[in-house]
Amino acid sequence: MKNKIPWLIIFLSFSLLGLRQAHGRTEEYLQAQEAVKSGNKEFSFIYFLSELRNNPQSEKRQEALFATAEYLFFIHAYNDAFNVLVEFVEDYPLSEMRTSALFYMLKIAQTWGKEDLAKAIKKQIINQKRTVFIFQETKEYNFKSPLDIDHKLIYYIDKLEFYSDGNLQAQIFY
Amino acid sequence: MEISKHKYFIKLKRLLFFCCALVLSLTIVVNIILALYKNKILQTLSNHFFAPVSVENIFYLPPNFIVLKSISVAKSKIRQKILNLPISCVRFSLSSLFLEGNFQITSIYSLGLNLDLNRFLSFTKENFTQILDFLTHLPNRDFKLTVRGIAINSFGKNIYPDNTKADLNLKISGTTISASGSVGKNLFSLQGSSAEKQINIDNFKFLSKDINSQLRGRLNPNLVEFKGYFLINNMNPAEWPGLKDILILDIDSRITIASEHIKAERLNFSINNNPVRLTADIFLSDPFTCNLKFFSDFRSLDNKQEERLKNVALIAEITAGNDKTIALNGSLDIASPEQKKESLPLEKLKLDVKNALFNFKESFGLKLSASQINLFSQTSANTYNINLENFLAESFRSDKNLQSINFSAQLYDGTLQGNGQIKMQQFMPAVSADIQIKNVSTDKLDGLLIHFSKVRGKLSSQMSFTNYPQLVLKGLAHIRDGSLNNFEFLKWLADLFELPPLKKIEFSTASADFIADKEGVEMYNMDLDATDVKIEGYFRLKENDLVSSKMFLSLRSNLLQKSPRFTPLLRLINAKQELIKFNFQLSGNLHGMNFQWLKSGFKDDLQKAIPNFAKRGFEEKIEKVIGSILEE
Numbered sequence: 001m002k003n004k005i006p007w008l009i010i011f012l013s014f015s016l017l018g019l020r021q022a023h024g025r026t027e028e029y030l031q032a033q034e035a036v037k038s039g040n041k042e043f044s045f046i047y048f049l050s051e052l053r054n055n056p057q058s059e060k061r062q063e064a065l066f067a068t069a070e071y072l073f074f075i076h077a078y079n080d081a082f083n084v085l086v087e088f089v090e091d092y093p094l095s096e097m098r099t100s101a102l103f104y105m106l107k108i109a110q111t112w113g114k115e116d117l118a119k120a121i122k123k124q125i126i127n128q129k130r131t132v133f134i135f136q137e138t139k140e141y142n143f144k145s146p147l148d149i150d151h152k153l154i155y156y157i158d159k160l161e162f163y164s165d166g167n168l169q170a171q172i173f174y
Numbered sequence: 175m176e177i178s179k180h181k182y183f184i185k186l187k188r189l190l191f192f193c194c195a196l197v198l199s200l201t202i203v204v205n206i207i208l209a210l211y212k213n214k215i216l217q218t219l220s221n222h223f224f225a226p227v228s229v230e231n232i233f234y235l236p237p238n239f240i241v242l243k244s245i246s247v248a249k250s251k252i253r254q255k256i257l258n259l260p261i262s263c264v265r266f267s268l269s270s271l272f273l274e275g276n277f278q279i280t281s282i283y284s285l286g287l288n289l290d291l292n293r294f295l296s297f298t299k300e301n302f303t304q305i306l307d308f309l310t311h312l313p314n315r316d317f318k319l320t321v322r323g324i325a326i327n328s329f330g331k332n333i334y335p336d337n338t339k340a341d342l343n344l345k346i347s348g349t350t351i352s353a354s355g356s357v358g359k360n361l362f363s364l365q366g367s368s369a370e371k372q373i374n375i376d377n378f379k380f381l382s383k384d385i386n387s388q389l390r391g392r393l394n395p396n397l398v399e400f401k402g403y404f405l406i407n408n409m410n411p412a413e414w415p416g417l418k419d420i421l422i423l424d425i426d427s428r429i430t431i432a433s434e435h436i437k438a439e440r441l442n443f444s445i446n447n448n449p450v451r452l453t454a455d456i457f458l459s460d461p462f463t464c465n466l467k468f469f470s471d472f473r474s475l476d477n478k479q480e481e482r483l484k485n486v487a488l489i490a491e492i493t494a495g496n497d498k499t500i501a502l503n504g505s506l507d508i509a510s511p512e513q514k515k516e517s518l519p520l521e522k523l524k525l526d527v528k529n530a531l532f533n534f535k536e537s538f539g540l541k542l543s544a545s546q547i548n549l550f551s552q553t554s555a556n557t558y559n560i561n562l563e564n565f566l567a568e569s570f571r572s573d574k575n576l577q578s579i580n581f582s583a584q585l586y587d588g589t590l591q592g593n594g595q596i597k598m599q600q601f602m603p604a605v606s607a608d609i610q611i612k613n614v615s616t617d618k619l620d621g622l623l624i625h626f627s628k629v630r631g632k633l634s635s636q637m638s639f640t641n642y643p644q645l646v647l648k649g650l651a652h653i654r655d656g657s658l659n660n661f662e663f664l665k666w667l668a669d670l671f672e673l674p675p676l677k678k679i680e681f682s683t684a685s686a687d688f689i690a691d692k693e694g695v696e697m698y699n700m701d702l703d704a705t706d707v708k709i710e711g712y713f714r715l716k717e718n719d720l721v722s723s724k725m726f727l728s729l730r731s732n733l734l735q736k737s738p739r740f741t742p743l744l745r746l747i748n749a750k751q752e753l754i755k756f757n758f759q760l761s762g763n764l765h766g767m768n769f770q771w772l773k774s775g776f777k778d779d780l781q782k783a784i785p786n787f788a789k790r791g792f793e794e795k796i797e798k799v800i801g802s803i804l805e806e
Contacts, residue, residue: 119718123718123763126720126762126763127762127763127766130762130766130767130768130769131768131769132768132769132770132796132797133768133769133770133771134771134792134793134796134797135771135781135789135792135793136793137770155768157759157761157768157769157770158722158759158761174720174721174722174761174762174768
């Protein structure tokens with residue numbers, strides 16, 4: 001009987017883990033969200049990272065990847081940020097956060113002074129979405145990132161502006 | 175004792191006198207024999223040299239020397255002197271003469287050879303096989319040749335202005351051959367050996383201020399093979415400032431010779447790290463013909479890695495007649511597998527030339543004609559094809575480095591003519607030209623621009639072209655008495671508004687300025703004036719297929735009234751204008767363009783007439799339709 005107890009604990013742990021993942025949010029992800037709400041971005045980053053490492057099949061991997069990249073970008077860890085952003089852009093081509101991710105990549109490429117890379121990213125941003133303006137002059141798309149940062153994209157016929165938390169981060173002209 | 179000593183001296187004197195008399199007599203006799211047999215000797219020499227040899231005087235000098243004065247070798251037919259030797263001293267072997275009865279030359283010393291380079295090269299070319307045959311069949315005997323003070327002339331002038339002379343030392347010892355010498359300040363040396371019917375060159379070195387070369391290989395009457403390298407300094411840094419040196423490395427060749435057929439089975443080398451492969455079939459018969467194949471993976475002569483890689487293939491069939499004409503059929507293929515920034519998005523360029531004839535008869539320059547010239551190019555987005563027939567050009571040198579050219583050709587059912595200038599700039603010809611095209615049916619130009627397939631009319635154009643310092647083609651195109659058939663944008667409007675007349679718009683004139691350069695391609699000042707439709711605007715296609723365009727479309731209201739979909743809109747705004755204006759802006763990727771309906775009186779009126787809540791639905795609906803059409 002004694003020998004069966006550890007196996008029972010392991011079985012229950014996996015069952016609970018499975019139940020949590022069945023609801024789409026793992027413990028790490030919930031903790032990350034709690035940390036974001038309390039304004040503790042450092043802890044939220046650790047939880048998001050933990051989510052990525054411990055639950056690679058998580059339904060919230062997309063958000064965790066973006067949040068990790070965004071945090072790394074804001075602390076100027078550009079090499080790591082860029083690698084995570086590349087992974088995000090490749091894995092989630094239809095994500096609403098993809099254009100923002102490409103803008104972060106563009107900013108990093110410009111910081112590195114890699115013109116060719118910046119041009120290639122710019123091309124991807126331009127090809128990301130077609131816009132048609134009949135009566136409107138601009139089109140705005142807003143969303144809140146997993147790190148609780150407001151993102152805004154304003155499309156014009158000949159340019160695209162990217163704002164985060166109300167600040168103009170980058171713009172590209174067609 | 176005194177007396178016997180005196181007698182001995184008298185005897186000795188007599189003996190000496192006798193010997194001297196004998197030698198003198200022998201000398202006189204031999205010289206008389208030489209004089210008598212001079213013609214026969216010259217005939218034998220002529221046979222050896224494959225050309226008439228003349229000698230002014232032949233002297234015998236005891237014990238074993240023959241002095242030849244004023245030897246000259248001339249071209250057989252026209253008796254032009256190839257070389258002239260004022261004085262030569264030939265030493266022969268007495269032992270061979272007396273013991274073996276064989277006249278064997280052991281050394282020759284010559285002074286003041288005068289050589290006509292052009293005739294010598296021509297003579298060598300004409301008798302190449304015989305010369306090699308002669309050299310490879312020389313008996314394996316020790317021999318030494320020394321020539322001092324060689325003056326080399328070209329077209330009657332000494333090629334060294336400061337009268338610098340050349341020297342040659344050749345030594346054959348058994349089967350070993352060694353040679354050394356100088357030409358002006360340039361030094362050369364050769365180490366080799368003769369084998370059966372073949373000369374092996376172990377090392378040929380040429381060293382001058384600007385050239386350093388080493389070759390090795392073998393020669394026989396039917397085969398030339400050599401390997402080696404040339405290092406050449408940039409001798410004209412002012413003209414070629416970016417170029418440090420020319421390095422011709424890894425030379426590997428095999429050339430077979432059969433009568434008048436020379437076949438370069440391979441001539442491979444790299445020039446400044448650009449590999450070159452060449453094969454050729456040359457027929458020396460009359461007319462001279464050459465089938466040439468040249469391949470190179472060429473990047474840049476100045477080792478600039480940022481330059482695009484160009485895979486060049488040239489295949490040409492050249493025939494040179496005696497009437498100063500060269501006929502050519504061939505093709506030049508240039509493929510650029512790499513894309514570099516700030517370069518044209520050109521992936522492939524192919525030039526086919528049929529029945530071209532270069533005529534050098536005229537004293538003022540060169541005349542060129544070709545029955546057909548086809549130019550094909552391929553960019554990342556499109557292919558372009560243009561055919562010229564009955565091409566005629568006259569080229570003349572208007573400056574030291576400047577070649578001017580006037581040309582004309584038939585372009586489909588119209589004509590093309592122009593003039594241009596070609597100037598060499600750092601190994602690349604800098605070309606500029608003004609070109610006029612007249613009365614070409616536009617539908618025949620669909621290979622040049624696919625959109626022409628939807629335009630009917632007669633095109634005339636005035637354009638200018640230059641490829642240096644940057645490639646730019648610009649000009650004005652004008653189409654008269656034409657029609658636009660199913661032009662995408664108008665076809666879409668026709669479908670959207672159920673207005674079939676827009677699918678075919680007849681016009682009296684349409685014109686546009688255009689420019690193509692490294693920034694992209696642009697049509698601007700576009701102006702089409704038809705009875706019910708007027709179109710103005712510009713369309714710019716930039717790097718990475720980025721579009722920037724504004725189109726101003728005006729439709730006559732009586733045309734719009736034929737549209738069942740448009741009539742309610744006109745009623746809604748109670749339009750009174752004769753011309754209804756639609757202004758559009760296009761941007762973004764060519765294959766996924768963004769679209770904006772720009773401000774106009776009609777749009778303003780419509781905006782006011784449609785309630786705000788309906789606008790969003792209207793916009794979404796039109797957006798979907800436009801999106802689906804732009805995707806096509």
